[in-house]
Amino acid sequence: MTITGTYAEFAAREAHGVSPSYERLALAVSADDELLALLDTLPATKRQPNLLFSVVRFLGGPVENPTAFRHYMVANWPAIEAEILVRATQTNEAGRCALLLPVLAALPQPLALLEVGASAGLCLYPDRYAYRYGDHVVGTGEPILECAVTGVPLPSRVPEVVWRAGLDLNPLDVTDPADVAWLDALIWPEHAHRRARLRAAAAVAAAEPPLLVRGDLVDDLPALAAQAPAGATLVVFHTSVLFYVPAPRREAFTQVVRTLPGHWIANEGAEVLPYATLPQPPGDALHNVLALDGTPLAWTRPHGQAMTWFA
Numbered sequence: 001m002t003i004t005g006t007y008a009e010f011a012a013r014e015a016h017g018v019s020p021s022y023e024r025l026a027l028a029v030s031a032d033d034e035l036l037a038l039l040d041t042l043p044a045t046k047r048q049p050n051l052l053f054s055v056v057r058f059l060g061g062p063v064e065n066p067t068a069f070r071h072y073m074v075a076n077w078p079a080i081e082a083e084i085l086v087r088a089t090q091t092n093e094a095g096r097c098a099l100l101l102p103v104l105a106a107l108p109q110p111l112a113l114l115e116v117g118a119s120a121g122l123c124l125y126p127d128r129y130a131y132r133y134g135d136h137v138v139g140t141g142e143p144i145l146e147c148a149v150t151g152v153p154l155p156s157r158v159p160e161v162v163w164r165a166g167l168d169l170n171p172l173d174v175t176d177p178a179d180v181a182w183l184d185a186l187i188w189p190e191h192a193h194r195r196a197r198l199r200a201a202a203a204v205a206a207a208e209p210p211l212l213v214r215g216d217l218v219d220d221l222p223a224l225a226a227q228a229p230a231g232a233t234l235v236v237f238h239t240s241v242l243f244y245v246p247a248p249r250r251e252a253f254t255q256v257v258r259t260l261p262g263h264w265i266a267n268e269g270a271e272v273l274p275y276a277t278l279p280q281p282p283g284d285a286l287h288n289v290l291a292l293d294g295t296p297l298a299w300t301r302p303h304g305q306a307m308t309w310f311a
């Protein structure tokens, strides 16, 4: 896809109805030849709207007004470019635990959790958070994760987790203020509730930091999985990760994960992990597919805000 197409699609499918300021910025960039030419100088993997906008936020630049953003981007391009080249979109959204919970709670307990593409590991604490699915509340911790559900078999309690570990090419450290500042910059401008959620989830993780291993989700998965304790159900899971992984490596990952004992939960785009048949998604907005051991179960919204179970 062209850069202009990428920004127009981000505006229409990801930011529309979720972040008016990023929708405005993405549309403005998609129609601005000078800004597109700057982005064209970057490696193809570094041109995403989310990375550009987060770097500008991280540097203290304006992201509300497209004209102010444009002036800032042109005037500060060397600093923006330098930051883009060393950073990656590693949004760590604890809210995605609300999507995992119904599946995790239905597996034989206790659980040994292994997340690939864990970022800072905030999705490794589904037992510590609380959940509100409409009127149905599960758990007593913080943050409280809200998720609108349709047809979802809801659990009555959080799972029992006896081991948690994460694998990431570039693990972030919730006890490092610079890493937390970057995680904050990755959150979209209007999403004060997600910023509060990040702080609360980071406090949970910082109180008992997870085992986070720097490594690749294909090459280094078996060795980390081998560290899981006997007597617990191993659950390998990933949310919003395989989009970043080239297709042949995704295939290699699915082969490796199927050789492991236990279960595999995927929450990824429908085109990222193709399934034989899927029902129509519940609208035009971007939806991911939640799957257990390769069987698709539900459409999910990217930040964990909604889930529609397949009939």
Ligand SMILES: C[S@@+](CC[C@H](N)C(=O)[O-])C[C@H]1O[C@@H](n2cnc3c(N)ncnc32)[C@H](O)[C@@H]1O
Pocket (backbone or CB within 6 Å): 088, 089, 090, 091, 092, 093, 094, 096, 116, 117, 118, 119, 120, 123, 167, 168, 169, 170, 215, 216, 217, 218, 238, 239, 240, 241, 244, 245
């Ligand atoms: C968008 S973040 C998602 C983080 C977390 N799963 C969540 O949902 O909040 C994607 C993460 O995948 C990691 N990643 C990408 N490719 C990877 C690979 N081949 N092996 C391990 N981690 C990878 C990135 O470094 C990044 O931290």
